[in-house]
Amino acid sequence: MNKEEYLRIIKKGIKKVDAKEKEDILNEYESHFISGYKDNKDDTEIIKELGNPIKVAKEINAVNSIYKIEKEKSVKSIFSAAFSIMGLSIFNLFLIIISFFIFLLLLPFVLAYFIAVPIMIFSPIILLVMGCINGFDTINTGDIFEVIKGVVLGIILAFIGYFIAKYFLKLLVLYLNWNIDVYKKEKLK
Incomplete structure (x- = not known):
């Protein structure tokens, strides 16, 4: 060559x-x-x-995809990084496949979260619409307290979800960087 x-x-x-x-x-x-x-x-x-130029190219792709995660923080960049890292070793392939199946198991809860939190936060609007349609005399104090409880719970869940996503992304980037470091050390041997 x-x-x-x-x-x-x-x-x-x-x-x-x-x-x-x-x-x-x-x-x-x-x-x-x-x-x-x-x-x-x-x-x-x-x-x-x-x-080996093929391994060098895989490493460059992996480093670049991690850089994109830190820059963009999108689902596309996360999956791109995961597949780039999978190309580095068989261990990563199995680990990422297992992680993907765990994600699929948690997907219903994640989707329920993304549907329920906005509904809770915007429940006063729903209550106003119900009042306009059915008449405001049908709304009682119990409904108002339920709406207030829903808004407070929705805001709390939104903050919790934000911090979980933020730290999960940091953990993912740390894992991917660790993988590249391990790969570089293997390459030096």
């Missing part, structure tokens, strides 16, 4: 990296070859030092 083929494999492997960043990465690897040539090394020695 020569320099051009090595760089071509890396370029082909780093798919979800924007064009400017991809060019910077390729220029960096090109500079490794140039400095290797200055040290009187041939392509084979330089490639051996840099590592």
